[in-house]
Amino acid sequence: xxxxxxxxxxxxxxxxxxxxxxxxxxxxxxxxxxxxxxxxxxxxxxxxxxxxxxxxxxxxxxxxxxxxxxxxxxxxxxxxxxxxxxxxxxxxxxxxxxxxxxxxxxxxxxxxxxxxxxxxxxxxxxxxxxxxxxxxxxxxxxxxxxxxxxxxxxxxxxxxxxxxxxxxxxxxxxxxxxxxxxxxxxxxxxxxxxxxxxxxxxxxxxxxxxxxxxxxxxxxxxxxxxxxxxxxxxxxxxxxxxxxxxxxxxxxxxxxxxxxxxxxxxxxxxxxxxxxxxxxxxxxxxxxxxxxxxxxxxxxxxxxxxxxxxxxxxxxxxxxxxxxxxxxxxxxxxxxxxxxxxxxxxxxxxxxxxxxxxxxxxxxxxxxxxxxxxxxxxxxxxxxxxxxxxxxxxxxxxxxxxxxxxxxxxxxxxxxxxxxxxxxxxxxxxxxxxxxxxxxxxxxxxxxxxxxxxxxxxxxxxxxxxxxxxxxxxxxxxxxxxxxxxxxxxxxxxxxxxxxxxxxxxxxxxxxxxxxxxxxxxxxxxxxxxxxxx
Numbered sequence: 001x002x003x004x005x006x007x008x009x010x011x012x013x014x015x016x017x018x019x020x021x022x023x024x025x026x027x028x029x030x031x032x033x034x035x036x037x038x039x040x041x042x043x044x045x046x047x048x049x050x051x052x053x054x055x056x057x058x059x060x061x062x063x064x065x066x067x068x069x070x071x072x073x074x075x076x077x078x079x080x081x082x083x084x085x086x087x088x089x090x091x092x093x094x095x096x097x098x099x100x101x102x103x104x105x106x107x108x109x110x111x112x113x114x115x116x117x118x119x120x121x122x123x124x125x126x127x128x129x130x131x132x133x134x135x136x137x138x139x140x141x142x143x144x145x146x147x148x149x150x151x152x153x154x155x156x157x158x159x160x161x162x163x164x165x166x167x168x169x170x171x172x173x174x175x176x177x178x179x180x181x182x183x184x185x186x187x188x189x190x191x192x193x194x195x196x197x198x199x200x201x202x203x204x205x206x207x208x209x210x211x212x213x214x215x216x217x218x219x220x221x222x223x224x225x226x227x228x229x230x231x232x233x234x235x236x237x238x239x240x241x242x243x244x245x246x247x248x249x250x251x252x253x254x255x256x257x258x259x260x261x262x263x264x265x266x267x268x269x270x271x272x273x274x275x276x277x278x279x280x281x282x283x284x285x286x287x288x289x290x291x292x293x294x295x296x297x298x299x300x301x302x303x304x305x306x307x308x309x310x311x312x313x314x315x316x317x318x319x320x321x322x323x324x325x326x327x328x329x330x331x332x333x334x335x336x337x338x339x340x341x342x343x344x345x346x347x348x349x350x351x352x353x354x355x356x357x358x359x360x361x362x363x364x365x366x367x368x369x370x371x372x373x374x375x376x377x378x379x380x381x382x383x384x385x386x387x388x389x390x391x392x393x394x395x396x397x398x399x400x401x402x403x404x405x406x407x408x409x410x411x412x413x414x415x416x417x418x419x420x421x422x423x424x425x426x427x428x429x430x431x432x433x434x435x436x437x438x439x440x441x442x443x444x445x446x447x448x449x450x451x452x453x454x455x456x457x458x459x460x461x462x463x464x465x466x467x468x469x470x471x472x473x474x475x476x477x478x479x480x481x482x483x484x485x486x487x488x489x490x491x492x493x494x495x496x497x498x499x500x501x502x503x504x505x506x507x508x509x510x511x512x513x514x515x516x517x518x519x520x521x522x523x524x525x526x527x528x529x530x531x532x533x534x
Contacts, residue, residue, distance in 0.1 A: 059202070059303055059304065059374070060202055060203060060204075060302070060303070060369075060370040060371070060373040060374045061202045063373050063374065063377060063378050064086070064202075064203070064370075064373055066378070067085060067378050067449070067450060068083045068085050068086075069082070069083060069085055069086035069089070069369075069373065070082045070083060070086045070203065071083065072202075076208075077197060077200060077207065078195060078197075078200040078205070078206045078207030078208065079206065079207055079208035080203060080206065080208075080366060084386070085386035085387070086369075086386075088384075088386040088429065089369060089380070089384055089386060090210070090365055090366075090369065092383065092384035093212075093362065093365055093368070093369070093384070094188055094212070094365070096237075096240075096384075097186075097212050097237075097361065097362070100233070100236070100237070101186055104184070104229060104233050105182070105184050106184045106185070106186040106214055107184065107185060107186065108185075108186045108187065108188070109167070109170060109185050109186070109187055110187070110189065111160075111163055111166035111167065111170070111187055111189055112160070112166060113159060113160060113189065113190065113192075114136060114157050114158070114159055114160070115157065115158060115160060115165065115166070116155045116156075116157055116158075117135075117155045117156040117157065117158060118155060119165055119169075120133070120158050120165070122165070122322055122323060123164070123165040123168070123319060123322060123323070124258045124291065124292060124318070124319075124322060125158075125161070125162070125165070126158070128256055128257075128258065128291040129161060129291065130158075131194070132161060132193050132194050132195070133158045133159065133161050133192075133193070133194055134158065134159040134192050134194050135156055135157070135158055136156070136157040136158060136159060137156065137157070138155070138156075138157050159192040160189070160191060160192065161191055161192060161193045162191065162213070163187045163189060163191070163211075163213040163215070164215055164316075164319055164356070164358060165319070165323075166187075166189075167185045167187065167215040168319055168320070168323040168325060168356075169323075170185060171183060171185075171217050171325055171354070172323060172324070172325055175328070176217075176326070176327040176328065176354075177327060177328045178219060178327050178328065178329050178330070178352070180327065181217060181218050181219050181222065181327060181354060182216050182217060182218035182219075182222055182226055183216070183217045183218075184214065184215070184216045184217075185214065185215050186212070186213070186214045187213045187214070187215075188210055188211075188212060188213070188365075189210075189213070190208055190209065190210050191208070191209055191210070191211055191213075192207060192208050193206075193207060193209075194207065195207050202370055203366040203367060203369055203370035203373075204302070204308055204366075204367045204370045204371075205367075206364070206366055206367075209364045209365070209366045209367070210364070210365045210366065211360050211362075211363060211364050211365065212360050212361050212362045212363070212365060213358075213360055214358075214359045214360065214361075215356060215357065215358055215359070216230075216356070216357040216359065217320070217325070217354040217355075217356055218354060218355055218357065219327075219352070219354065219355070220355055222355075223270055223315065223355055223357065224270070224273075224274065226357055227270070227271070227274040227313060227315075227357065228274060228277070228278065230313050230357070230359050230361075231274065231278050231280070231313070233361055234298060234311050234361055237361050237362065238298075238311075240533050241372065241375075242375070242479075243300060243371070243372070243375060245300075245301075246298045246299060246300050246310070246311075247281075247282070247283065247298070247299045248275060248280050248281065248282035248283070248296055248297070248298060248299070249282060249283045249284075249285050249288070249296070249297045249298075249299050249309075250268075250271060250272060250275065250282050250283070250284045250285065250294065250295075250296055250297075251285045251287075251288030251289040251290075251294060251295045251296075251297060252264075252268055252284065252285070252286050252287060252288065252289050252294055253268070253287065253289055253294065254287045254288065254289050254290075254291060255287060256291055257289070257291050257292070258291055258292055258318050258322075259292070259293075259317060259318040259321075263317045263318070264289075264293070264294065266317075267293050267294050267315040267316075267317060268289075268294045270315060271294055271295070271296055271313070271315055274296075275296065282296070285297075289314075290314055290316075290358075292314075292316050292318040292319055293314050293315050293316035293317065293318060293358075294314070294315060295312050295313060295314040295315075295358075296312065296313040296314075297309040297311070297312050298310050298311035298312070298363075300371050302370070302371055302374055303374040308367055308371065309363060310360075310362060310363040310364075310367060310368050310371070311359075311360055311361050311362065311363050312358070312359065312360050312363060313357065313358070313359050314357070314358035314359070315355070315356075315357060316355070316356040316357070316358060317355060317356075319356050320353050320354050320355065320356050321353055325353060325354055325356075326351040326352065326353055326354075327351060327352055327354055328350065328351050329350065329351065329352055376479050378450045378477070379450060379477050379478060379479040380450060380452075380479070381478070381479055381480075381533060381534055382452045382478065382484070382526075382529045382530065382532075382534065383529070383530045383531075383532070383533060383534075385429065385450065385451075385452050386429050387429060387431070387449055387450050387451045387452070388428050388429040388430060388451070388452050388453065388526070389411060389428065389429070389430045389431075389451065389452065389453045389454070389455065389522075389526070390430070390431045390432065390433055390446050390449075390451045390453075390454050390455070391404045391407055391408050391411075391430070391431070391432045391433070391454075391455050391456075391457055391471065392433050392439060392442040392443065392446065392454055392455065392456050392457070393432070393433070393434040393456075393457055393458070394439055394456060394457065394458035394459075395458060395459065396436060397459060399462070400434075400457060400458060400459055400462065401434040403457070403462055403469070404432050404434055404457045405432050405434065407432075407457065407469075407471065407519060408430045408431065408432040409430075410519050410523075411428060411430045411519065411522055411523060411526070412427060412428050412429070412430040413425070413426075413427055413428075414426055414428070414523040414526070414527065426527060426530070428526055428530075431451075433445070433446070439456065442454075446476060447476055447477055450476070450477045451476040451477065452475075452476050452477065452478060452529075453473055453474065453475060453476050454473075454474055454476050455471035455472060455473045455474070455522070456471070456472040456474070457471055457472070461516070467518065467519075467520070468518060469518065469519070470516035470517055470518055471516070471517060471518075471519070471522060472515065472516055473515050473516075473517050473522060474515075475488075478534070479534075480534050483534050484529070484534050487528075487529065487532055487534060488525065488529070491524075491525060491528045491529075492525075
């Protein structure tokens with residue numbers, strides 16, 4: 001291990017002087033981990049997170065603490081309390097996925113957090129997953145039946161560890177035709193899993209978390225295309241976040257499972273075929289499937305070299321049968337054309353059971369956030385940064401401080417109007433530092449807190465009419481500094497007239513010298529950068 005990691009300081013220095021980019025460095029680190037520990041992928045995951053060299057990689061707990069992302073408290077172990085900054089980032093992750101859902105045909109739904117024991121018995125979770133669930137005692141839940149109460153009211157309840165049973169209920173709530181399929185549900189509801197206290201670890205292993213859960217109800221003939229589309233979805237998202245050094249792992253039938261071996265063999269063969277046709281290299285993890293079906297897991301490695309499952313694709317023939325799900329078909333002959341090779345007696349078939357595909361793209365949002373924190377090291381892309389811009393005042397003049405506060409409000413809500421705000425109104429995270437500290441100290445603090453931009457305002461900026469007053473804008477902290485500079489210069493060139501301040505600003509990089517931009521120009525620049533996933 002020591003000999004492999006001896007290369008790391010040289011690589012880190014190469015990044016610092018610009019000889020290698022951050023993405024390449026992460027891939028090299030992953031290669032070193034695999035080179036140093038070739039047996040790791042076939043062994044159980046360790047429960048501790050010890051870094052090969054903690055001075056060279058920051059754990060997400062350290063970065064999150066310094067940037068006020070989340071807190072953990074003994075009153076609710078494994079359940080993070082997100083600060084406003086962390087909440088902003090999580091909501092941006094959700095908003096990003098929601099923006100992709102129409103392209104991939106998903107409709108978002110809301111489902112309960114708690115269900116009766118009888119539902120979990122139907123789904124198979126009570127017998128196969130009970131140890132990892134939180135059981136809840138409801139009002140008068142004594143195990144017997146009171147004639148004056150509704151049947152089942154005395155049942156035990158369980159907090160949901162997964163969304164699939166609720167989505168099955170939604171599918172079953174209406175009569176379905178083969179023309180309706182595929183039906184794709186998406187759900188961000190919080191999930192609860194009763195993890196052992198010793199297994200809890202920062203944001204990567206929790207008892208309460210959010211998952212970008214999705215379920216696809218489709219015909220057998222549609223399974224191949226749906227898995228292929230899901231793999232494309234995964235590829236798009238991980239490219240956007242510059243986290244392409246993931247690996248695929250196929251989990252097969254566990255010892256404790258439901259359904260026939262024949263169903264499992266067919267499901268495993270379909271997932272394996274989908275990976276092979278997409279030309280993806282994958283490892284096989286025997287016995288690691290869910291109790292209801294095999295799965296494809298996407299694996300990322302954290303700063304300590306530990307593997308984490310993020311995205312997942314699971315193929316399930318069992319839950320639709322257990323919930324009695326069905327869709328109507330037009331007739332025996334046409335159904336034979338719809339599902340070639342069907343072994344069922346089509347002469348008497350009037351309905352068919354759908355296949356269920358479970359999928360998550362980011363997986364646990366909290367776990368993905370932990371990996372993203374380590375990846376970005378506090379340098380958030382502008383579109384998701386909770387600290388996008390801060391205005392820094394010069395001097396102690398009260399009029400300058402008052403005007404700086406007004407500018408901050410204008411920049412934070414560029415589409416603001418009297419009364420109720422439009423749903424499409426943009427809002428930015430803008431702060432103002434008008435304390436008595438020196439400008440050098442304010443700039444230092446702004447960069448330490450990870451602001452994308454900082455703007456200086458003094459008396460000389462306010463000598464003109466309000467609409468012509470300027471801010472001296474400078475680049476702060478970005479994960480892709482050079483790309484951001486190029487995007488800004490392209491925007492300034494495109495937006496400016498030959499005689500404008502913006503045209504003058506475009507001749508040199510924004511990072512080298514502060515540029516005097518009006519409020520309107522700053523607003524337009526931020527709107528443009530928000531569209532770019534840089």
